[in-house]
Structure formats: structure tokens, C-alpha cells
Amino acid sequence: MTLEKQDKHYVLQTYTRDYTNFVKGVGSRLYDENGREYIDFASGIGVNSVGHGNKTLTSALCEQAQNIIHISNLQVIEPQAKLAQKIVELSGYDMGVFFANSGAEANEGAIKIARKYGETHFDSKRYKVITLEHSFHGRTITTVKATGQESFHTPHFSPYPDGFSYEKSIKDVYKAIDKETVAVLIELVQGEGGVQPFEKTEIQALAKYLKDKKILLIVDEVQTGVYRTGEFLASNLYEIEPDIITLAKGLGGGVPIGAVMTKHKDIFSAGDHGSTFGGNYLSSAAGLAVLAVLENLYDRGVIAETHLYFEQKLEVIAKKYAMFFEKEVGLGLMRGLRAKTSNIQVSVIQNALKEGLVVLKAGRNTVRFLPSITITKDEINEGFKRFEKAMATI
Numbered sequence: 292m293t294l295e296k297q298d299k300h301y302v303l304q305t306y307t308r309d310y311t312n313f314v315k316g317v318g319s320r321l322y323d324e325n326g327r328e329y330i331d332f333a334s335g336i337g338v339n340s341v342g343h344g345n346k347t348l349t350s351a352l353c354e355q356a357q358n359i360i361h362i363s364n365l366q367v368i369e370p371q372a373k374l375a376q377k378i379v380e381l382s383g384y385d386m387g388v389f390f391a392n393s394g395a396e397a398n399e400g401a402i403k404i405a406r407k408y409g410e411t412h413f414d415s416k417r418y419k420v421i422t423l424e425h426s427f428h429g430r431t432i433t434t435v436k437a438t439g440q441e442s443f444h445t446p447h448f449s450p451y452p453d454g455f456s457y458e459k460s461i462k463d464v465y466k467a468i469d470k471e472t473v474a475v476l477i478e479l480v481q482g483e484g485g486v487q488p489f490e491k492t493e494i495q496a497l498a499k500y501l502k503d504k505k506i507l508l509i510v511d512e513v514q515t516g517v518y519r520t521g522e523f524l525a526s527n528l529y530e531i532e533p534d535i536i537t538l539a540k541g542l543g544g545g546v547p548i549g550a551v552m553t554k555h556k557d558i559f560s561a562g563d564h565g566s567t568f569g570g571n572y573l574s575s576a577a578g579l580a581v582l583a584v585l586e587n588l589y590d591r592g593v594i595a596e597t598h599l600y601f602e603q604k605l606e607v608i609a610k611k612y613a614m615f616f617e618k619e620v621g622l623g624l625m626r627g628l629r630a631k632t633s634n635i636q637v638s639v640i641q642n643a644l645k646e647g648l649v650v651l652k653a654g655r656n657t658v659r660f661l662p663s664i665t666i667t668k669d670e671i672n673e674g675f676k677r678f679e680k681a682m683a684t685i
């Protein structure tokens with residue numbers, strides 16, 4: 292049986308899969324079973340933040356795996372406490388952290404914190420959460436309902452939980468607030484929605500308004516967090532102080548981990564929330580190793596340099612192929628080219644793979660670039676060389 296047949300027969304077919312079989316990765320290079328090399332501009336949808344085979348990460352994982360992989364959350368877990376401290380210190384916010392295993396789970400935690408806050412802090416219950424129409428917050432029943440993209444609300448999985456509504460833009464959020472609104476949940480750069488950043492001033496004004504009204508601001512940093520937009524958090528870049536922030540993707544460098552952090556440290560009490568695996572020894576050790584690598588690069592100015600280099604290269608491409616792309620979008624190493632049609636988007640992604648370059652789609656017509664934060668100039672140059680080859684046959 293071929294691998295493709297095996298996959299199709301035994302794995303539930305929830306993804307439209309490509310069947311290139313990657314067997315090895317080094318930095319931002321991937322190798323398939325035939326030894327063919329690919330440049331990775333996707334990093335597992337923004338997950339492999341320190342690339343493939345990073346020595347600091349793999350050594351930390353091997354060492355931790357040889358000692359303890361998992362002990363329940365009923366015991367104190369030293370690397371978990373250290374990771375929470377590191378995240379809080381890097382964020383600059385006075386917050387507490389709960390660890391989960393994915394972005395959706397982190398957002399579930401955020402919504403639970405908001406709901407309990409709304410239940411316990413006001414005379415009459417507040418429970419409604421406002422999100423944005425092009426948002427993406429996860430695939431559990433609640434986070435799919437929190438996701439503003441209508442296509443996700445298929446009747447197959449109904450009934451969904453109550454209390455979510457969607458607005459087209461930030462300025463519409465103000466009008467939608469009522470006395471039952473407890474929180475506004477946003478991404479600062481909408482990832483799945485098309486790599487669309489919001490204006491800093493618009494976000495700062497919203498943050499101030501919500502604070503005055505005692506409505507929580509939840510920032511979903513599942514994709515934007517962990518240096519993806521240049522600072523540790525996009526919230527740092529936007530110079531706001533959210534009430535709740537969620538993280539996942541890049542935090543474990545590929546080891547599943549999610550985190551919800553909040554300045555309302557006393558909302559959850561014992562028994563309110565939990566996770567068997569969340570923040571276990573292995574995933575916390577991964578998080579600590581990833582942050583050690585990235586903090587060092589940040590402090591030496593390497594991340595800023597990489598971001599600038601990638602942006603400049605992409606600008607050249609956007610201009611050169613303006614007949615195919617409307618514009619360049621995104622921030623930091625969360626970038627996209629908005630294609631003129633979705634057919635162009637699909638062809639670019641397929642051609643790129645044929646030329647040995649992995650890129651992603653986002654929204655209906657955006658070609659998305661989410662390289663590892665540790666990508667080198669060499670890898671960037673080679674990737675764009677292949678991208679140009681891919682463009683030759685569009």
C-alpha cells in the first residue's frame with residue numbers, strides 16, 4: 292500500500308492534503324523521501340519557530356525525555372513554573388499563565404476566564420463576546436463559534452454555544468457593545484483571514500475604550516505571538532495592555548503547547564479549569580528552549596534584521612509581479628501577497644511546491660509566508676529564487 296493510500300484509508304480525511312513525504316528537516320530546509328530539498332516558508336503554519344532540527348531545542352527535548360516526560364498537574368512541574376515566569380517577564384505584563392495544548396484550547400480558557408469575570412464582577416451577568424468577521428479562533432465547538440468567518444458555522448455541528456457576535460471592522464465593535472458584553476476577542480494581525488494587520492491607533496483607541504467600560508480585551512496571539520511580528524507579542528508592538536492573551540503555535544517549536552495569560556489572576560480558582568497534558572515536562576522544556584533561542588536573537592537585533600530583509604525581498608517580488616498581486620500584506624515574518632484571484636493564489640502555491648518551496652494560503656486569495664523566526668538570509672534568497680521560478684509559469 293502506498294503512503295497516500297494508507298493515509299486515505301486510515302486517516303479521517305478532514306484536510307485537503309499534499310502527499311510530498313518529508314522525512315528530514317534542517318533549519319528552513321526540508322527533504323522528501325527522494326532526497327529532494329525544499330525551502331520552508333511555512334514552518335508548519337507558523338509553528339517551527341526555531342526551524343527544523345534546532346540543536347538547543349532537540350537537546351532540551353532529549354534530556355527532558357530521558358528524565359520525566361509527564362507528571363500530572365496535581366504535582367508542581369518545575370519547567371512549567373519556569374516557562375510561565377519567562378513568558379510573563381518577556382511580555383512585560385503582570386499576568387498569570389495557564390497551559391493548554393493548542394490554540395483553540397488556549398482560546399477556550401480565555402473565554403472561560405471572561406465568562407467567570409462577567410458572572411462575578413457585575414450586578415447583572417455579562418457573557419457576550421464580540422469578535423470580527425474575518426477572524427479565526429479555532430475548531431472546537433466554542434472557538435469555531437467565536438470564529439467570525441461565516442463558512443465555519445456549518446449547521447452540521449449545531450447547536451453552538453450562545454453569546455458570540457461578529458463585527459465587520461473595529462469601528463463597528465463600539466456600536467455592538469451592550470450591557471451583557473463581557474469581552475472583545477481579536478487578532479492584531481488576522482492570520483487565517485488573509486494576513487491583515489490592524490492600525491495601531493485604532494487598536495489603542497479600542498483598548499482604552501474597553502478599559503473605561505470594564506470590558507475585557509482578549510488578544511488571540513496564537514499566530515502573532517512569540518516574535519512573529521518582531522516583538523515577543525504583537526500586543527507589545529501595538530503598545531497595549533490586554534486583559535487576556537492566548538499563545539500556541541510558535542511557543543513549543545513544534546511540540547504541542549498552548550497558553551492563556553491574564554492580569555486577572557484571581558478569576559480561576561482550584562477546579563475551574565484543567566488539562567491532563569497542559570504544560571507537562573516535555574512541552575514546557577520545549578517552550579523554555581525555544582524562548583532561550585529567540586530571546587537571544589532578539590537581543591542581538593537578528594530578528595529585526597531578518598524581518599527587514601524578508602520584507603524588502605517581498606516588496607521587490609510584489610512590484611515585479613504586480614500583474615498577479617494586488618498588494619503585499621502583513622507584519623514581521625507574517626506576510627502575504629494578496630493575489631488578484633483565488634486561481635492565481637492556488638497556482639502560485641502549487642507551482643512553488645514543484646520548484647521546491649513551501650508556501651501557504653490564507654483567506655480566499657492570499658499567498659502566505661510564515662517562515663521560521665530563525666530563517667537565514669541564504670534560505671530567504673534561495674526561497675525567493677524558487678518563488679520567481681514558480682511565477683514564470685503562472
Ligand SMILES: Cc1ncc(COP(=O)(O)O)c(C=O)c1O
Binds near residue numbers: 393398512540
Ligand atoms: C489566530 C489563531 N487562533 C487560534 C488558532 C487555533 O489554533 P490550533 O489549531 O492550535 O487549535 C489558530 C490556528 O491557525 C490561529 O491562527
